[in-house]
Amino acid sequence: xxxxxxxxxxxxxxxxxxxxxxxxxxxxxxxxxxxxxxxxxxxxxxxxxxxxxxxxxxxxxxxxxxxxxxxxxxxxxxxxxxxxxxxxxxxxxxxxxxxxxxxxxxxxxxxxxxxxxxxxxxxxxxxxxxxxxxxxxxxxxxxxxxxxxxxxxxxxxxxxxxxxxxxxxxxxxxxxxxxxxxxxxxxxxxxxxxxxxxxxxxxxxxxxxxxxxxxxxxxxxxxxxxxxxxxxxxxxxxxxxxxxxxxxxxxxxxxxxxxxxxxxxxxxxxxxxxxxxxxxxxxxxxxxxxxxxxxxxxxxxxxxxxxxxxxxxxxxxxxxxxxxxxxxxxxxxxxxxxxxxxxxxxxxxxxxxxxxxxxxxxxxxxxxxxxxxxxxxxxxxxxxxxxxxxxxxxxxxxxxxxxxxxxxxxxxxxxxxxxxxxxxxxxxxxxxxxxxxxxxxxxxxxxxxxxxxxxxxxxxxxxxxxxxxxxxxxxxxxxxxxxxxxxxxxxxxxxxxxxxxxxxxxxxxxxxxxxxxxxxxxxxxxxxxxxxxxxxxxxxxxxxxxxxxxxxxxxxxxxxxxxxxxxxxxxxxxxxxxxxxxxxxxxxxxxxxxxxxxxxxxxxxxxxxxxxxxxxxxxxxxxxxxxxxxxxxxxxxxxxxxxxxxxxxxxxxxxxxxxxxxxxxxxxxxxxxxxxxxxxxxxxxxxxxxxxxxxxxxxxxxxxxxxxxxxxxxxxxx
Amino acid sequence: xxxxxxxxxxxxxxxxxxxxxxxxxxxxxxxxxxxxxxxxxxxxxxxxxxxxxxxxxxxxxxxxxxxxxxxxxxxxxxxxxxxxxxxxxxxxxxxxxxxxxxxxxxxxxxxxxxxxxxxxxxxxxxxxxxxxxxxxxxxxxxxxxxxxxxxxxxxxxxxxxxxx
Numbered sequence: 001x002x003x004x005x006x007x008x009x010x011x012x013x014x015x016x017x018x019x020x021x022x023x024x025x026x027x028x029x030x031x032x033x034x035x036x037x038x039x040x041x042x043x044x045x046x047x048x049x050x051x052x053x054x055x056x057x058x059x060x061x062x063x064x065x066x067x068x069x070x071x072x073x074x075x076x077x078x079x080x081x082x083x084x085x086x087x088x089x090x091x092x093x094x095x096x097x098x099x100x101x102x103x104x105x106x107x108x109x110x111x112x113x114x115x116x117x118x119x120x121x122x123x124x125x126x127x128x129x130x131x132x133x134x135x136x137x138x139x140x141x142x143x144x145x146x147x148x149x150x151x152x153x154x155x156x157x158x159x160x161x162x163x164x165x166x167x168x169x170x171x172x173x174x175x176x177x178x179x180x181x182x183x184x185x186x187x188x189x190x191x192x193x194x195x196x197x198x199x200x201x202x203x204x205x206x207x208x209x210x211x212x213x214x215x216x217x218x219x220x221x222x223x224x225x226x227x228x229x230x231x232x233x234x235x236x237x238x239x240x241x242x243x244x245x246x247x248x249x250x251x252x253x254x255x256x257x258x259x260x261x262x263x264x265x266x267x268x269x270x271x272x273x274x275x276x277x278x279x280x281x282x283x284x285x286x287x288x289x290x291x292x293x294x295x296x297x298x299x300x301x302x303x304x305x306x307x308x309x310x311x312x313x314x315x316x317x318x319x320x321x322x323x324x325x326x327x328x329x330x331x332x333x334x335x336x337x338x339x340x341x342x343x344x345x346x347x348x349x350x351x352x353x354x355x356x357x358x359x360x361x362x363x364x365x366x367x368x369x370x371x372x373x374x375x376x377x378x379x380x381x382x383x384x385x386x387x388x389x390x391x392x393x394x395x396x397x398x399x400x401x402x403x404x405x406x407x408x409x410x411x412x413x414x415x416x417x418x419x420x421x422x423x424x425x426x427x428x429x430x431x432x433x434x435x436x437x438x439x440x441x442x443x444x445x446x447x448x449x450x451x452x453x454x455x456x457x458x459x460x461x462x463x464x465x466x467x468x469x470x471x472x473x474x475x476x477x478x479x480x481x482x483x484x485x486x487x488x489x490x491x492x493x494x495x496x497x498x499x500x501x502x503x504x505x506x507x508x509x510x511x512x513x514x515x516x517x518x519x520x521x522x523x524x525x526x527x528x529x530x531x532x533x534x535x536x537x538x539x540x541x542x543x544x545x546x547x548x549x550x551x552x553x554x555x556x557x558x559x560x561x562x563x564x565x566x567x568x569x570x571x572x573x574x575x576x577x578x579x580x581x582x583x584x585x586x587x588x589x590x591x592x593x594x595x596x597x598x599x600x601x602x603x604x605x606x607x608x609x610x611x612x613x614x615x616x617x618x619x620x621x622x623x624x625x626x627x628x629x630x631x632x633x634x635x636x637x638x639x640x641x642x643x644x645x646x647x648x649x650x651x652x653x654x655x656x657x658x659x660x661x662x663x664x665x666x667x668x669x670x671x672x673x674x675x676x677x678x679x680x681x682x683x684x685x686x687x688x689x690x691x692x693x694x695x696x697x698x699x700x701x702x703x704x705x706x707x708x709x710x711x712x713x714x715x716x717x718x
Numbered sequence: 719x720x721x722x723x724x725x726x727x728x729x730x731x732x733x734x735x736x737x738x739x740x741x742x743x744x745x746x747x748x749x750x751x752x753x754x755x756x757x758x759x760x761x762x763x764x765x766x767x768x769x770x771x772x773x774x775x776x777x778x779x780x781x782x783x784x785x786x787x788x789x790x791x792x793x794x795x796x797x798x799x800x801x802x803x804x805x806x807x808x809x810x811x812x813x814x815x816x817x818x819x820x821x822x823x824x825x826x827x828x829x830x831x832x833x834x835x836x837x838x839x840x841x842x843x844x845x846x847x848x849x850x851x852x853x854x855x856x857x858x859x860x861x862x863x864x865x866x867x868x869x870x871x872x873x874x875x876x877x878x879x880x881x882x
Contacts, residue, residue, distance in 0.1 A: 256779075258780075259778040260769060263784060314822060316821045317780060317819075331781060452728040453725065570770065573770075582755060584756065610728065613729070613731065701745070707720070707731055708743050709742065710733070711742035716738055
């Protein structure tokens with residue numbers, strides 16, 4: 001300090017001196033230049049005339065000395081800081097160890113920090129191992145943390161950075177939270193170009209000493225080799241790839257990442273207790289299984305005779321979460337039963353419901369959705385709610401299966417994909433178990449929002465023949481529980497008495513994280529708004545049911561189908577590993593309503609659009625069952641990375657041929673048009689032609705005669 | 719003969735087989751095989767292996783993914799007379815890894831060695847087929863070609879689809 005001042009004192013008069021010398025020189029030249037204007041002003045450097053030489057040399061010398069002095073001072077300060085930091089760390093770790101033994105309840109694992117040790121030239125970072133920690137310290141990840149230095153010197157207000165200075169004796173009893181926060185070296189930044197590496201900080205909530213030493217960043221680590229917590233896993237505090245949600249999209253992304261980034265470490269966090277599984281069989285194939293133990297095994301037989309589980313992979317595929325960081329070739333780890341409650345986009349980290357924090361480099365949000373419920377049911381009270389199933393997960397399947405064996409009547413509210421498929425599945429059981437199956441919906445016919453009216457009506461008849469009592473144009477007014485039975489009153493006065501309700505009235509995309517993460521939510525379609533490359537922010541992607549994305553061909557949309565989850569999950573995984581590809585490969589979807597009706601569809605299939613349907617008469621060969629038997633593959637979804645089963649076991653033989661010959665809409669192709677361009681296609685009982693349909697939509701051309709386009713499908717062929 | 723019906727905004731056309739006998743005059747835009755947006759087959763336009771191809775199932779992404787990639791890459795780029803003859807070690811590593819996960823890579827012990835040779839020779843066929851197939855069908859016919867194309871265990875693997 002003193003040195004600086006003295007140097008400066010010496011410097012000032014010299015500066016003045018040299019400037020006067022300068023001025024004198026200039027004046028001299030000014031006089032001469034008047035006499036010889038052509039010469040122009042002569043620029044005299046201060047070192048020019050011999051008279052100012054000595055002074056100037058001294059000036060330079062002193063400036064140089066000042067520079068060196070400054071550098072030396074800085075170096076000393078930093079060195080002293082790091083030394084002090086080290087001492088503090090040691091003290092804290094010893095202190096925290098004592099505290100840990102005293103409070104076994106607080107068992108948050110922490111990581112040793114990585115602090116930047118800026119030196120004037122270089123940028124090596126020191127990694128003090130503050131406490132025994134099995135996990136590797138988070139690597140200084142410049143790409144992830146680059147964003148952070150731009151933030152203010154003090155971290156954002158909602159993440160109070162606490163510097164528990166050892167001087168403060170008041171140790172907070174609160175549970176310290178392990179945080180990772182990059183702290184910009186505030187006053188050292190002019191001297192160094194170092195990017196601050198992620199710093200692990202402890203946050204004793206009570207004692208906040210905001211910047212006890214404001215001049216330097218004081219990263220602190222409270223290392224707690226905590227007392228053995230009963231059920232907490234050792235969660236890695238950093239993962240390169242974090243996937244929030246453990247469904248189809250998430251799994252597809254994990255696979256994509258692992259394929260493209262060798263040795264990638266992927267962490268899936270899901271609030272379900274099951275590893276990733278496929279959803280379509282829950283409302284189709286599993287119901288038609290002959291195995292009485294199917295609710296446990298969750299295996300189903302595809303039409304080609306091959307059996308498979310609904311789980312994408314058996315548990316041995318996944319590695320344990322705590323082994324993730326040390327796995328040599330990386331792997332996919334799953335944290336089940338944990339919900340992400342908070343997301344900090346600036347800090348690149350999330351917080352779980354047990355207050356654990358995990359930081360990431362790249363994150364995928366694949367939170368899917370939650371089944372919607374009818375307001376009348378929600379308001380009806382607990383008795384009614386107990387007899388209502390919102391069908392989505394494995395446990396819903398298990399409970400509905402149990403219910404269907406024990407009750408006399410089940411009512412399905414909803415006439416879309418899920419409702420109709422469940423109605424057909426339960427209808428199949430109705431004869432076996434003496435079960436009444438009722439399906440009610442506000443539309444005029446099944447799939448009323450998808451199929452054009454004539455086809456919807458025809459489908460409704462088919463559903464009825466599966467043993468379902470269909471009540472169309474039904475709006476539920478109220479539901480009450482009377483004598484252990486449910487009474488559903490419709491707006492037009494009809495009364496339906498039933499034992500159990502299944503509500504299949506849509507999906508509410510899960511955008512809980514939007515608020516804390518500051519992500520945009522789409523007001524038209526719901527879900528997180530992302531671009532054509534499924535990106536919400538630079539390190540955040542969204543895929544699956546929760547993603548409202550921009551489809552280059554078809555415009556902004558949100559799709560709730562299985563194949564879309566696979567396609568978008570895979571695309572998100574590709575983009576997370578640097579592919580930068582937009583959504584281009586159009587996903588498809590399919591549905592089977594009994595053994596007679598099966599269709600595959602692609603694009604925007606909305607019954608409010610004008611349609612052109614081209615039909616042929618169906619023969620007995622044109623059913624979903626026949627299609628899979630012929631092709632021998634049992635595959636419907638093409639983008640599927642796994643085979644999926646197609647239609648259910650048709651154990652009953654209907655009065656087949658006679659009935660089918662009456663069909664007007666046995667098989668065909670239906671085009672959905674928007675401004676004369678085909679935006680959606682349904683292949684009605686016509687299989688294995690999806691590539692042609694995909695091509696037509698991709699082209700996006702106006703076709704004058706759609707009959708000609710229909711020829712491409714060869715619908716008459718077997 | 720075909721006949722037409724209009725129900726509101728929806729048009730319904732019924733066609734007989736004869737109606738559709740004449741080839742279609744609908745025009746489709748030619749596909750660009752090098753379109754970066756499109757889903758690629760097993761072999762990318764620049765000759766590399768597309769590890770993310772659905773046809774591979776999850777072979778490249780599972781616990782033995784790195785061993786699989788090494789073995790298959792070695793084979794793919796092999797210029798030996800007997801293609802892949804220098805890759806025996808890589809394949810052995812892969813098999814050893816797969817044996818550690820019998821649930822994921824169901825072993826068919828007797829068929830292993832023969833299938834390894836069979837698959838090695840047929841992999842050469844796979845690249846041309848894989849890229850020729852339109853990407854969408856990769857997981858359908860593609861699966862069958864690459865079933866033999868990929869290593870021994872994958873045959874049962876892709877069929878079973880219980881593991882990758």
